[in-house]
Amino acid sequence: MSMQDRTTNRMLYSLKVAGAQTASALGNKLGVTSVAVRQMLARLHEDGLVGFEDSRESVGRPKRFWHLTDAGNAQFPDNHAGLTADLLASVSAVFGDAGLDQLISHREKTTLNQYRAALEPIASLEEKVQHLAEIRSAEGYMAEVSRDAGGDLVLIENHCPICVAAKACQKLCRSELEVFQAALGPNVEVKRFEHILTGARRCAYRIVEKHNEDRQLAMKL
Missing domain, CATH: 1.10.10.10 (Winged helix-like DNA-binding domain superfamily/Winged helix DNA-binding domain)
Incomplete structure (x- = not known):
């Protein structure tokens, strides 16, 4: 080259x-x-x-x-998204919405188990999110972590390797958000505020520890 x-x-x-x-x-x-x-x-x-x-x-x-x-x-890896979209359409056609939901649920559980195993040994939320970004980057999402103007952690995914599949089945995107929430734990709130499927350049998630949010509210009161 x-x-x-x-x-x-x-x-x-x-x-x-x-x-x-x-x-x-x-x-x-x-x-x-x-x-x-x-x-x-x-x-x-x-x-x-x-x-x-x-x-x-x-x-x-x-x-x-x-x-x-x-x-x-399209120059960036798409993880054979076209084939994935076709397979999802076939599953829906053959097994109906219930079959598709079952398939997505199985994927969600498998992914969640992998993420939990990788993140549970890590103590701090920032280190958990940093490691999650490394995992997602290895999966093709070109992920990185930053902090917003208010100091909250932000997980940014600059590429979606399953974008074509997600467009065909938006349940995949909802599933990923739920996996992030479950993998980071009940004391953490994850909100997506930028979304490729709604026309944004990237997907971005704001990640906040709930007890910090509660404490800040109590101080204001």
Whole structure:
């Protein structure tokens, strides 16, 4: 693989993880000149992998923000999602909704057991969430952990390898949220506030210890 190909792959990865960016921001992040970045973006645009939107944030020329297209997102692993969607449709057709629910329930229990076994030995919530992100990244979700402005933990998944399957069966997404909640324990609340299936660039979950939330409420009262 040539240096240019490696830089192009890093550019696609950066757009996937960080979202829409200007050519200048990409150049600074990748350590290449703005001219080189614009040339690569032009080629990616010709290939249909990136698009752009012009935004006027202040007086002067509008800034051009580049983002991945559906074809660009498809460059990342999808875990044979098309086949999975077909299989789910077949299960529903042959066994009905009850059979599909049973299949999803079995997957949920298996996943939950794996996550619990990995997370239970860990004491702190932050370390649990960090390890969960590592597990999810290994499964293709490109997960990371941050804190929001209020200091709450946020689990971010920049890619959904089962997105096509989840679109065909949204019970899969509900199942994953329930697995996170159960794996992290009864004293933790998990809320999804960004969702790929509703048009967001990524899925993001706010994770809060319930006793901390109760204590903060009591202090306000």
